[in-house]
Amino acid sequence: MIKNLKKGKHNMKTLLNNKGNSLAEFAVVIALMATLAATGQVKFSQAGEGGKGKKSANEIEKIAKAGMNFYNQANTDEGAGRFPGQNKWDQNVPTGGGYTGADNATAVATALADVADFVSYKDATRGAKWCSVFGKSTAGNYIHSENVDPLAADDAGSRVGPSEWASMLDLVKSPFMDGHMIYTVIAGEPGTSPCMIIADLNDPSAEFSVVQP
DSSP, X not given: OHHHHHHHHHHHHHHHHHHHHHHHHHHHHHHHXXXXXXXXXXXXXXXXXXXXXXXXXXXXXXXXXXXHHHHHHHHHHHSSOOOTTOSSTTSOBSTTOSXXXXXXXXXXXXXXXXHHTOOOTTOHHHHTTOEESSOTTSTTOOOOTTSOOOSOOOOOSSSOHHHHHHTTSOOOOOSSXXXXXXXXXXXXBTTBOOEEEEEETTOTXXXXXXXXX
């Protein structure tokens, strides 16, 4: 009887040990699941961001095509092609600002070098050389309320950029929370057409398009 009790105690001890092993294994499984879930969440997040990047690039392409159509129409109607917001083909956007140089090629090279370092929507130094495509004061197209506005004032020269863009296509928005569709135009010169660069303010270095007829 005592042996049976001892055996019973032994069995109980073994059972407890088995439970202990099960709990340990269970803890390991839970830890692995947590790790996999976290890894999966990161990969899903990265995939989501990648998807937004692709959508942003597609939206920029829409704007670039509309800008080229506008240029061609201006060439027909006005005798010289220009991009939305340009008061004249040999003037910059932002008006009186943007990128300049000894000639068009130098200014374009300067702009492209600057875009490569324009990696944040918080960069007010570089942002001041760009305008909102559809106007940051346009309803539904405001800069995110928690962010500092880094852009030049909405183009409002004799030919208003946001209005001319709106005549070509419906409002196009960035898929990124901190994004915003922006552009800058380098003036043309005799024998050389103006150059327009369109980007997403979320990270202009990652998503941009260059248009020069």
